[in-house]
Amino acid sequence: MGIWTTIKISELADKNIENSFVDGDWIESEHIINEGIRIIQTGNIGIGRYLDKSDSKKFISTNSFSQLKCKKVFPGDLLICRLADPIGRCCIVPNVEEYYVTAVDVVILRPESNHFKKFLLYYLNDAKVLKAANDKAAGSTRQRVSRTNYGNIEISIPPYPEQTRIAEILSTADKAIEQTEKLIAKYKRIKPG
Numbered sequence: 001m002g003i004w005t006t007i008k009i010s011e012l013a014d015k016n017i018e019n020s021f022v023d024g025d026w027i028e029s030e031h032i033i034n035e036g037i038r039i040i041q042t043g044n045i046g047i048g049r050y051l052d053k054s055d056s057k058k059f060i061s062t063n064s065f066s067q068l069k070c071k072k073v074f075p076g077d078l079l080i081c082r083l084a085d086p087i088g089r090c091c092i093v094p095n096v097e098e099y100y101v102t103a104v105d106v107v108i109l110r111p112e113s114n115h116f117k118k119f120l121l122y123y124l125n126d127a128k129v130l131k132a133a134n135d136k137a138a139g140s141t142r143q144r145v146s147r148t149n150y151g152n153i154e155i156s157i158p159p160y161p162e163q164t165r166i167a168e169i170l171s172t173a174d175k176a177i178e179q180t181e182k183l184i185a186k187y188k189r190i191k192p193g
Contacts, residue, residue: 009124023104023108025071027039037099045089072101074093075096077093077108079091079107080150088124092117119167
């Protein structure tokens with residue numbers, strides 16, 4: 001077992017890549033249209049998973065993208081929601097579109113290659129990290145954590161090989177839970193019959 005190092009979440013970002021730890025874009029309703037570049041909204045970010053919500057898709061035009069100087073969000077990026085339910089939840093961007101944009105209340109994280117994204121996904125959605133994000137939140141009408149405060153949360157990271165093993169174990173457990181839940185749902189449907 002290797003030595004775990006303590007770092008700030010912001011230090012996970014790849015310093016060699018532009019926009020590797022930044023907020024999404026401020027997109028007003030006047031820029032939203034029915035097709036174009038897909039906007040990933042805070043409601044699309046579940047705890048450890050992307051929520052498609054096909055019925056509420058929103059887009060902006062390439063002209064608005066350029067005019068607003070939006071940042072591209074790529075498949076595989078980690079998105080962290082700075083708003084409640086819970087604050088700090090994150091997901092990995094799906095490989096559906098070439099690129100997306102995201103809302104201002106979302107942090108885009110592109111980690112260095114020595115950090116396994118799936119491990120980070122599990123770790124950043126851990127109850128302790130979510131509590132730390134919630135503890136740093138502020139706001140009178142709606143609680144949110146700033147990117148800076150979120151980025152200052154300290155976490156401990158194992159060496160890369162351990163990150164991959166931990167993520168594999170957790171992924172296997174998730175699949176087993178999902179299969180069990182499907183079986184339970186199936187039996188509940190069958191039982192009344």
